[in-house]
Amino acid sequence: MSAARIVVVGTGYVGLTTGASLASLGHRVTCVDVDRAKVARLAAGRVDIMEPGLAELVARGLTGGHLSFVVGAREAVRGAEAVFLCVPTPMGAGGEADLRAVESVVTEVADVLPAGCAVITKSTVPVGTARRIQSLLGRPDVPVVSNPEFLREGTAVADFLGPDRIVVGSDDPDAAHRVAGLYRQLRAPSVITDAASAELVKYAANCFLAMKLSYVNSVAELCERLGADIEAVTEGMGHDRRIGRSFLKPGPGWGGSCLPKDTSALLRVAEAARFDFGLLAAAVQENFAQRDRVIAKIAGAVGGRLAGARIGLLGLTFKAGTNDLRDSPALSVASMLSAHGADIAAYDPAVDGELPGMTVFGDAYRAARGADAVVLLTEWPEFRQLDWAYLAGQMRGDAVIDTRNLLEPRVVLDAGLSWQGIGRTRVHVLPASVS
Ligand code: UGA
Numbered sequence: 302m303s304a305a306r307i308v309v310v311g312t313g314y315v316g317l318t319t320g321a322s323l324a325s326l327g328h329r330v331t332c333v334d335v336d337r338a339k340v341a342r343l344a345a346g347r348v349d350i351m352e353p354g355l356a357e358l359v360a361r362g363l364t365g366g367h368l369s370f371v372v373g374a375r376e377a378v379r380g381a382e383a384v385f386l387c388v389p390t391p392m393g394a395g396g397e398a399d400l401r402a403v404e405s406v407v408t409e410v411a412d413v414l415p416a417g418c419a420v421i422t423k424s425t426v427p428v429g430t431a432r433r434i435q436s437l438l439g440r441p442d443v444p445v446v447s448n449p450e451f452l453r454e455g456t457a458v459a460d461f462l463g464p465d466r467i468v469v470g471s472d473d474p475d476a477a478h479r480v481a482g483l484y485r486q487l488r489a490p491s492v493i494t495d496a497a498s499a500e501l502v503k504y505a506a507n508c509f510l511a512m513k514l515s516y517v518n519s520v521a522e523l524c525e526r527l528g529a530d531i532e533a534v535t536e537g538m539g540h541d542r543r544i545g546r547s548f549l550k551p552g553p554g555w556g557g558s559c560l561p562k563d564t565s566a567l568l569r570v571a572e573a574a575r576f577d578f579g580l581l582a583a584a585v586q587e588n589f590a591q592r593d594r595v596i597a598k599i600a601g602a603v604g605g606r607l608a609g610a611r612i613g614l615l616g617l618t619f620k621a622g623t624n625d626l627r628d629s630p631a632l633s634v635a636s637m638l639s640a641h642g643a644d645i646a647a648y649d650p651a652v653d654g655e656l657p658g659m660t661v662f663g664d665a666y667r668a669a670r671g672a673d674a675v676v677l678l679t680e681w682p683e684f685r686q687l688d689w690a691y692l693a694g695q696m697r698g699d700a701v702i703d704t705r706n707l708l709e710p711r712v713v714l715d716a717g718l719s720w721q722g723i724g725r726t727r728v729h730v731l732p733a734s735v736s
Pocket of ligand 1: 450548619620
């Protein structure tokens with residue numbers, strides 16, 4: 302399809318990035334949402350999501366007439382050649398993916414879809430969903446295609462327009478090739494396969510990333526017990542091209558709207574297939590253990606008693622570069638601390654307003670005022686630029702716990718504070734030598 306008529310249903314992270322990016326490739330894109338107020342804001346060029354380049358892309362699409370926003374999928378899909386489903390697939394009560402939003406859109410548009418129009422799942426959906434949609438549609442003339450998205454929050458537009466690969470799967474190979482053709486300009490390697498394999502790629506990739514992080518966090522714990530330095534260990538591992546350098550940073554545990562939900566969902570899928578996926582279950586377990594270890598470290602730093610301790614938190618979002626708080630490890634740490642009776646003050650450059658169980662301040666120094674310990678939980682680069690001597694003057698105690706190994710320990714120590722990272726026992730003033 303050269304310049305195709307495309308409908309994108311759902312204007313969250315994935316949907317809005319998909320719609321605006323496909324419009325920038327020259328396709329004519331209509332984005333649909335049920336939220337009338339959101340559609341009106343988007344049609345006026347107002348983007349609520351903090352995502353570099355997205356607002357610009359939306360503005361360009363609107364001005365160029367390639368991109369529009371409407372309410373009502375039934376009207377929008379008439380005349381479409383491809384319909385992307387980008388609606389939420391949250392975690393259901395039993396850890397499985399909740400497909401109600403996908404099913405409701407499919408039912409809504411089934412009888413008005415033009416013959417030959419591809420229905421494409423972009424949200425992460427369990428293996429077998431394409432076939433389920435096909436039977437729900439009851440339209441043998443409408444092919445169903447799985448085209449999972451691999452974008453990360455904070456780099457969504459760059460990831461969409463410069464992907465490592467495009468994965469497209471359908472039991473109708475011709476439809477799969479047509480959908481892959483929508484991305485031709487991106488010149489990315491494409492993997493064209495059956496629907497079930499494409500659906501599984503997404504889970505297999507996200508769960509592998511989660512396992513990699515749990516592995517690194519476990520090795521970091523071992524480093525602490527053995528007197529080794531995780532920063533040097535991961536540097537040494539990362540040079541091996543079979544391992545790679547990315548996704549090797551230890552932290553307070555992995556979170557966000559995808560990895561926790563997708564690991565749970567794949568465990569449920571494995572269970573239903575009567576496969577004991579012990580490796581993945583252990584990675585999930587390890588992620589809880591990592592949070593417990595962070596809490597124990599903080600408790601140790603304040604003399605063993607969290608009740609009544611004042612803790613200043615730096616960073617609340619699940620990672621830097623986003624204002625997304627969904628399933629944020631920082632929020633779990635905060636609620637565990639407050640369950641232990643600690644008094645929580647916090648600052649995050651992307652968060653203002655009230656949050657339960659803590660007081661959110663507009664700057665780091667204010668959050669540190671009177672604190673027994675300051676705990677860095679999100680790797681916002683601006684925390685490196687803080688005036689640590691001034692911050693030390695605000696605190697009651699002297700403990701700094703850097704769960705992202707972001708800070709230069711020497712700077713913190715020179716401010717008269719103590720410093721603990723993750724997986725580092727000795728303070729490594731000089732970077733590890735790797736020549
Ligand atoms: C993740 C995947 O990386 C994307 O490829 C995928 O498309 C997306 O889920 C999705 O399924 O939609 P995202 O949730 O935006 O993207 O976040 P990541 O950048 O993967 O980070 C996940 C968590 O791992 C965060 O809590 C982050 O702080 C943590 N992390 C990441 C580390 O602790 N260390 C690292 O080295 C990297």
